[in-house]
Amino acid sequence: MVHYVELPGDRRYPVVIESLAALPAWLERVGLRHGRLLLVTDENIARLHLEPLRAALEAAGWTPRVLVLPPGEPTKALPYLERIYDEALRWGIDRRTPVLAFGGGVIGDLAGFAAATLLRGLPLVQVPTTLIAQVDSAIGGKTGINHARGKNLIGAFHQPVLVFADPSLLQTLPVREWTSGLAEVVKHALIGDPALFALLEERWADVMQRDAALLPELISQAVAVKIRVVMQDEREAGLRAILNFGHTFGHAIERVAGYGHFTHGEAVALGMLAALWLSHRRHPDLPVDRIRTLLQRLPVPGSPDTLDFEALREAMQVDKKALAGRLRFVLLRRVGEAYVADDVTEAELRDAWQFVLESHRATVTS
Numbered sequence: 046m047v048h049y050v051e052l053p054g055d056r057r058y059p060v061v062i063e064s065l066a067a068l069p070a071w072l073e074r075v076g077l078r079h080g081r082l083l084l085v086t087d088e089n090i091a092r093l094h095l096e097p098l099r100a101a102l103e104a105a106g107w108t109p110r111v112l113v114l115p116p117g118e119p120t121k122a123l124p125y126l127e128r129i130y131d132e133a134l135r136w137g138i139d140r141r142t143p144v145l146a147f148g149g150g151v152i153g154d155l156a157g158f159a160a161a162t163l164l165r166g167l168p169l170v171q172v173p174t175t176l177i178a179q180v181d182s183a184i185g186g187k188t189g190i191n192h193a194r195g196k197n198l199i200g201a202f203h204q205p206v207l208v209f210a211d212p213s214l215l216q217t218l219p220v221r222e223w224t225s226g227l228a229e230v231v232k233h234a235l236i237g238d239p240a241l242f243a244l245l246e247e248r249w250a251d252v253m254q255r256d257a258a259l260l261p262e263l264i265s266q267a268v269a270v271k272i273r274v275v276m277q278d279e280r281e282a283g284l285r286a287i288l289n290f291g292h293t294f295g296h297a298i299e300r301v302a303g304y305g306h307f308t309h310g311e312a313v314a315l316g317m318l319a320a321l322w323l324s325h326r327r328h329p330d331l332p333v334d335r336i337r338t339l340l341q342r343l344p345v346p347g348s349p350d351t352l353d354f355e356a357l358r359e360a361m362q363v364d365k366k367a368l369a370g371r372l373r374f375v376l377l378r379r380v381g382e383a384y385v386a387d388d389v390t391e392a393e394l395r396d397a398w399q400f401v402l403e404s405h406r407a408t409v410t411s
């Protein structure tokens with residue numbers, strides 16, 4: 046299965062959903078020449094999946110230099126960016142040396158930002174290995190790192206030349222990472238695809254079992270939403286902000302709890318509950334119970350009720366969507382249609398957070 050991201054200025058790249066064995070042929074197809082290639086990954090992925098990839102690349106004439114970083118959100122930070130710069134520059138790269146990000150969203154965002162900035166821009170190949178990365182982070186060109194003051198505050202838009210997603214890699218994901226990825230799939234359904242919402246409702250058991258026959262279709266439908274939005278608004282001048290549904294609270298939760306305490310998907314799942322409450326206030330016809338039930342199927346371990354609301358409120362203030370100090374929230378008008386609102390009051394924020402905590406308690410006790 047292949048989708049294409051088509052952007053202004055005749056730029057275009059494929060998002061391929063296929064077995065990893067086909068990757069070398071696709072590298073050639075997008076015009077990358079054999080030679081050196083900087084492959085960035087993390088320890089978990091290296092242990093589980095690196096050797097077949099390295100062998101396939103070498104067999105096709107590539108000389109991969111492999112950089113293995115520690116796994117987890119704290120790696121998406123300046124010291125590891127420096128590690129990539131040091132390794133790349135010591136090894137010797139030129140402007141045609143591709144950076145291949147083999148990993149989840151952390152590796153994709155970090156190596157992607159290194160590719161955006163090394164020699165002012167190297168070709169980037171995204172080979173995503175988590176569900177989040179296959180349906181969301183590898184596509185669309187947002188790259189970057191976190192800062193103590195907030196998520197993704199340092200970064201650049203740098204589109205890949207190829208995204209290559211092999212669904213079979215997802216079978217080794219820990220359950221927590223699988224459900225975390227499902228949060229972004231649910232997000233795509235809510236903001237852009239009622240049919241995907243229905244599929245998730247009806248086939249949840251198969252989804253949770255990672256039914257191999259269902260996976261390519263599930264990924265493809267979620268990818269289609271992301272691509273449709275990115276193609277209309279590459280640099281988030283407007284519409285693309287809807288991909289941030291659930292992220293205003295979500296990013297604040299990640300930062301206040303400490304990066305890595307809640308996964309990105311877990312934080313977004315909680316954030317979507319808050320956004321659901323705010324949406325329902327404005328749009329009483331929204332099927333709030335159905336949406337809440339779907340969101341509650343995404344287990345979030347731990348105790349969000351220990352997070353200090355004032356700290357979350359302060360963290361939200363550095364959200365990149367805020368304009369002139371005013372928070373902007375992505376809300377749902379109906380399933381499949383989202384928009385940005387700037388009229389959310391302080392009282393509503395508190396009530397929305399209470400709704401999150403109640404919904405979370407109901408999930409963990411049921």
Ligand SMILES: NC(=O)c1ccc[n+]([C@@H]2O[C@H](COP(=O)([O-])OP(=O)(O)OC[C@H]3O[C@@H](n4cnc5c(N)ncnc54)[C@H](O)[C@@H]3O)[C@@H](O)[C@H]2O)c1
Pocket residue numbers: 087088089090093116117118121148149150151152154174175176177178181182183184185186187188196197214215216217218219222225229308309310
């Ligand atoms: N750029 C974007 O548009 C975008 C979109 C969504 C999320 N993100 C970012 O992505 C990050 C979250 O991504 P993530 O959830 O993929 O996190 P991650 O990259 O930390 O991966 C999660 C965990 O799964 C492990 N893992 C990865 N692939 C595996 C596999 N196939 N088998 C077994 N284990 C595997 C990793 O080692 C890690 O421990 C966050 O930083 C978030 O901000 C960015």
Ligand SMILES: O=C(O)C(=O)C[C@@H](O)[C@H](O)[C@H](O)COP(=O)(O)O
Pocket residue numbers: 181185187196197229281285286288289292365
């Ligand atoms: O691609 C986008 O645009 C998104 O907002 C996708 C999000 O899922 C993702 O978490 C992204 O990294 C958030 O970006 P940010 O600009 O809010 O930092």
Ligand SMILES: [Zn+2]
Pocket residue numbers: 181229292309313
């Ligand atoms: Zn996200």
